[in-house]
Amino acid sequence: MDPITWTGSLGPLLNPLMLAAIAVFVLGFFAQLLLNFAGVQPGEVQINPDHTLSVARSPNDYALMAMKYSVLLFLACVAVFIVGGIVQPSLEQKGIIGAMGQRFLPVWIAMILIFAVSVTFKRRLGLYGKLFDSPIGMVGFFLVMFWMLTAIFAGLVATHGAIDVVSQMRNEVPGSFMPDPDEGEYLAYLLGGDNLGRDVFSRMVFGAREVLKIAPAATLFAFMVGITLGLPAGYFGGKLDTVLTFIANLVLAFPVILLFYLLVTPEIVASGIPTYMAAVLFLFPIIFFVILFNSRFFTQPFTRNIYIFLTVLIGGWLYLGLAWNSDPLGIISMPGNILIVFVSVVFVNSPTVFRIVRGIVLDIKTRDYVAAGQTRGEGPWYIMLWEILPNARGPLIVDFCLRIGYTTILLGTLGFFGLGVSPESPDWGSTINEGRRLLTIYPHPALPPAIALMTMVLGLNLLADGLREESLRD
Amino acid sequence: MGLFILKRIGVMLLTALCLTFVVFFLTNLYPNLEKLAKTQGNARMTDAEVSSWLDNNGYGAPMLVRYGEWLGVVPGWTRTDEETGEIRGRCIDFGDDPAEAPRFCGMLQGDLGYSTVSDDEVSNVVGGRLLLTGKLMGWVLIVMIPAALVVGVLAGMREGSRLDRTLSTASIATTATPEYVSGVIFIVLLASSTAGLSPWLTENGWIEGRTLFLGSARSAMEDITFWNFTLPVMTLALYGMGYIARMTRASMAEVMTAQYIRTARLKGVKFRTIVLKHALRNALIAPFTVIMLQIPWLLTGVVIVETLFNYNGFGWTLVQAASNNDIELLMSVSIVAVIVVLATQLISDIGYVYLNPRIRIS
Numbered sequence: 001m002d003p004i005t006w007t008g009s010l011g012p013l014l015n016p017l018m019l020a021a022i023a024v025f026v027l028g029f030f031a032q033l034l035l036n037f038a039g040v041q042p043g044e045v046q047i048n049p050d051h052t053l054s055v056a057r058s059p060n061d062y063a064l065m066a067m068k069y070s071v072l073l074f075l076a077c078v079a080v081f082i083v084g085g086i087v088q089p090s091l092e093q094k095g096i097i098g099a100m101g102q103r104f105l106p107v108w109i110a111m112i113l114i115f116a117v118s119v120t121f122k123r124r125l126g127l128y129g130k131l132f133d134s135p136i137g138m139v140g141f142f143l144v145m146f147w148m149l150t151a152i153f154a155g156l157v158a159t160h161g162a163i164d165v166v167s168q169m170r171n172e173v174p175g176s177f178m179p180d181p182d183e184g185e186y187l188a189y190l191l192g193g194d195n196l197g198r199d200v201f202s203r204m205v206f207g208a209r210e211v212l213k214i215a216p217a218a219t220l221f222a223f224m225v226g227i228t229l230g231l232p233a234g235y236f237g238g239k240l241d242t243v244l245t246f247i248a249n250l251v252l253a254f255p256v257i258l259l260f261y262l263l264v265t266p267e268i269v270a271s272g273i274p275t276y277m278a279a280v281l282f283l284f285p286i287i288f289f290v291i292l293f294n295s296r297f298f299t300q301p302f303t304r305n306i307y308i309f310l311t312v313l314i315g316g317w318l319y320l321g322l323a324w325n326s327d328p329l330g331i332i333s334m335p336g337n338i339l340i341v342f343v344s345v346v347f348v349n350s351p352t353v354f355r356i357v358r359g360i361v362l363d364i365k366t367r368d369y370v371a372a373g374q375t376r377g378e379g380p381w382y383i384m385l386w387e388i389l390p391n392a393r394g395p396l397i398v399d400f401c402l403r404i405g406y407t408t409i410l411l412g413t414l415g416f417f418g419l420g421v422s423p424e425s426p427d428w429g430s431t432i433n434e435g436r437r438l439l440t441i442y443p444h445p446a447l448p449p450a451i452a453l454m455t456m457v458l459g460l461n462l463l464a465d466g467l468r469e470e471s472l473r474d
Numbered sequence: 475m476g477l478f479i480l481k482r483i484g485v486m487l488l489t490a491l492c493l494t495f496v497v498f499f500l501t502n503l504y505p506n507l508e509k510l511a512k513t514q515g516n517a518r519m520t521d522a523e524v525s526s527w528l529d530n531n532g533y534g535a536p537m538l539v540r541y542g543e544w545l546g547v548v549p550g551w552t553r554t555d556e557e558t559g560e561i562r563g564r565c566i567d568f569g570d571d572p573a574e575a576p577r578f579c580g581m582l583q584g585d586l587g588y589s590t591v592s593d594d595e596v597s598n599v600v601g602g603r604l605l606l607t608g609k610l611m612g613w614v615l616i617v618m619i620p621a622a623l624v625v626g627v628l629a630g631m632r633e634g635s636r637l638d639r640t641l642s643t644a645s646i647a648t649t650a651t652p653e654y655v656s657g658v659i660f661i662v663l664l665a666s667s668t669a670g671l672s673p674w675l676t677e678n679g680w681i682e683g684r685t686l687f688l689g690s691a692r693s694a695m696e697d698i699t700f701w702n703f704t705l706p707v708m709t710l711a712l713y714g715m716g717y718i719a720r721m722t723r724a725s726m727a728e729v730m731t732a733q734y735i736r737t738a739r740l741k742g743v744k745f746r747t748i749v750l751k752h753a754l755r756n757a758l759i760a761p762f763t764v765i766m767l768q769i770p771w772l773l774t775g776v777v778i779v780e781t782l783f784n785y786n787g788f789g790w791t792l793v794q795a796a797s798n799n800d801i802e803l804l805m806s807v808s809i810v811a812v813i814v815v816l817a818t819q820l821i822s823d824i825g826y827v828y829l830n831p832r833i834r835i836s
Contacts, residue, residue: 443668
């Protein structure tokens with residue numbers, strides 16, 4: 001049987017339209033660029049004597065309009081393909097794009113709900129709501145949410161298992177039908193098969209889960225470490241600052257890849273160093289929360305004791321399970337190789353966070369409200385955690401988004417060199433690494449994870465950019 | 475200034491010492507040594523044989539002593555074979571007279587040791603590889619810096635304009651595309667005989683050969699051509715470019731709001747002259763620092779690109795040394811990496827002070 005075409009039954013109708021849209025966009029782009037360099041300015045709004053406004057459109061404006069409408073046309077075509085994929089019954093009619101659009105149905109529904117709720121209540125949602133005023137921020141949020149939701153609904157979206165091997169499907173092109181599908185099994189490999197005969201599409205979808213399981217959590221831990229050390233370093237200064245800054249610079253001077261190669265080898269793992277590193281790094285969140293609650297409720301010993309007791313209890317339980325793999329209840333544990341990847345990513349990221357926090361604290365501690373707090377007799381930790389930290393949240397949130405993207409890139413790098421993750425793991429870095437060997441002959445296995453990783457990191461970067469712009473506005 | 479540089483160099487040396495010790499420590503952990511013994515000696519050695527092999531080859535001493543030996547501040551180990559009476563030692567090359575061998579032979583004496591994987595002196599291995607990577611880096615910098623500066627200046631001269639938005643988004647896109655992603659996409663688009671542009675171009679007879687560019691840079695090690703070297707350079711340049719361009723943009727945008735620029739505009743100076751003559755120089759101080767600090771970042775990229783394009787340079791050597799636990803090669807590689815990182819930091823600090831008249835004069 002012939003493989004499914006990309007666009008299915010709607011293709012003959014919509015393909016020319018999409019091509020035309022692309023052509024118009026490219027033409028408009030170059031026309032606008034040339035006009036700009038030739039000195040033709042966009043038309044300006046004029047106020048007429050009778051208080052009406054009028055715009056004298058220049059060729060520049062028409063070029064821009066053409067670009068705008070071609071983008072809208074292109075997006076509309078994509079939307080029609082997806083709807084067509086959901087509505088039409090057979091795979092041949094859906095086409096690959098339509099069929100993928102149909103598989104992503106849970107993601108679309110959740111996405112529409114999130115956007116509808118957020119846009120409706122955007123004035124009441126603070127910084128998050130303001131995001132929906134900036135188009136760039138919205139695009140970024142869309143891309144990030146797309147992969148987040150894909151990770152959540154991976155089981156529903158994927159057509160096959162991540163490590164299901166069908167040997168006849170080895171290196172088959174996108175849209176190939178399965179040789180003899182079982183009852184209820186999906187009929188085709190939408191994005192083709194890889195060199196072992198696994199479904200590229202499903203691996204990409206499960207890869208999102210692998211990546212999003214580690215990246216945000218690792219970034220959060222790196223922030224805990226960076227904040228817990230950066231606050232006192234910036235606030236107290238002196239010898240503590242010198243020592244901590246020296247150590248941070250030491251880690252930063254290490255080439256990242258060398259560090260990964262040194263930390264994530266079986267021999268080092270056998271020596272137990274990653275476990276000790278985890279033991280140290282995972283302590284920081286507990287320390288952070290204990291100091292946080294202690295400084296806040298210092299004057300109410302009873303409340304304070306409850307909070308600290310709970311933190312130590314829950315934190316200690318997680319700590320034993322995650323770092324030492326010796327949870328007394330046997331619920332929490334972390335597979336060895338993930339722990340190593342996690343620890344090394346946290347280790348690489350936290351010095352940068354430390355430097356950022358320290359820099360912000362050095363700036364904020366000269367403000368009047370800090371002096372006022374000191375005069376009131378507030379303790380140094382209260383000032384750091386409850387006066388300075390909340391006021392540093394803007395740049396920290398922006399950096400958090402950027403850093404998740406960077407962590408994703410780091411995880412991909414680890415996968416690319418085959419470090420730490422198991423060989424069957426569907427994470428994007430390893431899939432790219434596997435696909436690159438036959439890249440010039442069979443490009444399809446490596447391309448989807450590459451594009452997935454790119455769009456997700458791009459989304460995080462755009463999101464950070466939108467947040468930065470909106471947080472600077474007020 | 476002199477004192478500043480001296481102090482910086484002092485801190486640099488201390489950092490280098492700490493970092494090399496960390497690498498030494500991690501590569502010389504017992505499991506690693508055990509693996510070394512088994513690959514060098516016999517794969518089926520017992521534990522006792524392993525430890526006697528390690529003792530015989532100078533790995534028995536405490537870690538700090540061995541680090542000193544490697545550094546060249548502690549005399550190299552010597553050992554007399556009890557049966558043959560032959561004296562062997564760290565500083566005694568095979569067949570040399572033990573009496574004439576130097577006492578110290580470490581990094582400080584210029585002896586980098588012996589690479590077990592390449593079966594050659596480390597200094598011979600590293601030199602050639604560094605030259606290859608130097609060529610790659612050189613081309614990358616030649617492509618990346620002017621392109622990034624032009625993009626940054628164009629975006630920053632009219633902040634908030636449409637050109638600014640387009641270029642800024644493009645720079646964000648390049649920073650979001652790590653080398654292993656852009657490399658893969660470039661190979662598929664430009665260097666694959668079955669996909670992308672090449673089949674189409676060949677069909678029309680617009681290019682000779684089967685692909686527009688070559689997807690492997692192996693032949694570039696002997697002879698660099700446009701055909702085999704464009705993709706690695708492009709891949710590497712693209713990732714670093716976005717960041718430098720954004721920094722240039724920020725600095726340019728800041729300069730354009732300065733008082734003296736406004737004065738110039740009010741005097742009626744042409745916009746082009748303002749940008750080129752008044753703003754550009756001041757706007758390029760900050761990017762200089764960023765460019766210098768970007769070089770260590772390129773180092774990571776070099777490792778990825780050299781692996782992806784099969785170019786046997788420094789980054790490729792690092793991967794080989796690390797995955798085979800070639801201790802002395804790895805140590806030298808990390809020293810080079812650390813020196814590059816610290817030297818660029820120093821140059822960027824000094825350069826910043828030198829370029830910025832406000833700091834230089836006070």
